[in-house]
Amino acid sequence: MAQREPTASAAPQREAGGRAGRRRAAPALLTAGLLAALLVLVLLSAGIGAYGIPLGDIIGSVRHRAGLGGAELDRVAESVLWNVRLPRVVLAVLIGASLGCAGALMQGVFGNPLAEPAVIGISSGAAVGAASSITLGLTFFGNWTVTACAFVTGLATVLLVYAMSRSGGRTEVVTLILTGIAVNAFAMALIGLCVFFADSAQLTQITFWQLGSLAQATWPKVLAVLPCAAAGLLAAPLYARKLDLLSLGERPARHLGVDVERLRVALVVVVALLTAAAVAVAGIISFVGLLVPHLLRMAAGPGHRFLVPGSALGGAVVLVAADLAARTIAQPAELPLGVLTALVGSPFFFWLLRRTRRRQGGWA
Incomplete structure (x- = not known):
């Protein structure tokens, strides 16, 4: 019996099937790659610095602390590793994961790739x-006063923006964004007043906080971030399916059973916590929540089942790498972390913008 010749459309179909197969495999490969990169960066960041600690000593000390054998290091190395390096690394992981995940959620809620917390x-x-708190010299929480005030006012600002943008029991995305822009402008004016009335020492402290840094990382600060970060990171993936439905549009999402208003409220709260x-702990660190979801969306598609947890993992990788660079590029000085992420992120975001416009004609 003669074999049937393949039709003209068979080759494109096979090519499309191959692309679909690669797209399905991309999340697993990316997850494995990000986990491997994070592990390598954590070990490098723990060992590299003004006081170098060999990789074998780091692993041996961790095993010793965990009761799995190994050996304790000398007093100086043990103190540097456990009191300076590891708190900073763990804090970078938590903050990077929080910012990356928050960026993915914001872009999903607003349906806008330019959105960020x-x-x-x-x-x-x-x-x-x-x-x-710095200008007024507040000290009611001791060394935690600045952190506590920043956390409370950050949450209060989100609630204010959300309350001001509601009308008729609904919150429109455009109104929410415009309200946020107005509140941001007012907040910058208040910061300007604080700077105007601050003395030289207070001005230096305000500037250092605004530039973003993990130089003051300690285990108590890790514990301060951990509850909010853990709650937000655990809750975020639960909304992945609803975000996928919301990406179809508000009206189709409602027809498919999504309470869009309740979803927005829940995710704004999650983003605010993260x-x-x-x-509050690290100061202003920009572009992590904007760029990481973009890159993962380009590599693995727009599905939020991978994008939300993947952005958390990618954010941790980016911030650990950025912090390592910030404290080693200009040794013995240390670059502000927020400045470094902005210096690298701004041109990279411009490249993404040009690439998307060239390929798709815009962001839509």
């Missing part, structure tokens, strides 16, 4: 609290 005023609100805790 700063849009709804979290960062500027937290900066107002920090600057005010971002306010991160900003």
